[in-house]
Amino acid sequence: MNTPPNLSGRLREARLRLDLTQAGMAEKLGVPTVTSRSYESGRSEPPVSIFARLMNAGADAHYVVLGAPITELLPEHVDWA
Numbered sequence: 001m002n003t004p005p006n007l008s009g010r011l012r013e014a015r016l017r018l019d020l021t022q023a024g025m026a027e028k029l030g031v032p033t034v035t036s037r038s039y040e041s042g043r044s045e046p047p048v049s050i051f052a053r054l055m056n057a058g059a060d061a062h063y064v065v066l067g068a069p070i071t072e073l074l075p076e077h078v079d080w081a
Contacts, residue, residue, distance in 0.1 A: 008042035010067065014059040015040070028057040 015025040026036035029050055038044040051061040062070040 005067075006042065007045065007064065008040050010064045011046075012040045014054065014064050018058055020057075025057075029053045 015022070018025070018028075020028065022037055022040065023033045026033040029036055029046075030053060031050070035044075039046045039050070051065065054064060055061045060069050062068070
């Protein structure tokens with residue numbers, strides 16, 4: 001699987017994995033559909049609070065933000081400082 005190169009592409013991929021429409025994703029995130037669309041199109045970036053809602057919807061927010069699923073994040077890849 002190729003990782004979409006940017007946050008907006010990974011947000012779209014997460015929505016599709018959850019089998020949600022843009023309106024359905026907006027509902028899960030607690031934002032208007034137009035706002036969710038703007039995140040997916042890259043017109044705006046979601047606030048940090050969206051990622052907790054994304055995880056509650058069942059998506060891997062680590063993948064969406066970092067481009068790697070949490071299962072691939074090893075302690076040596078994290079800057080703990």
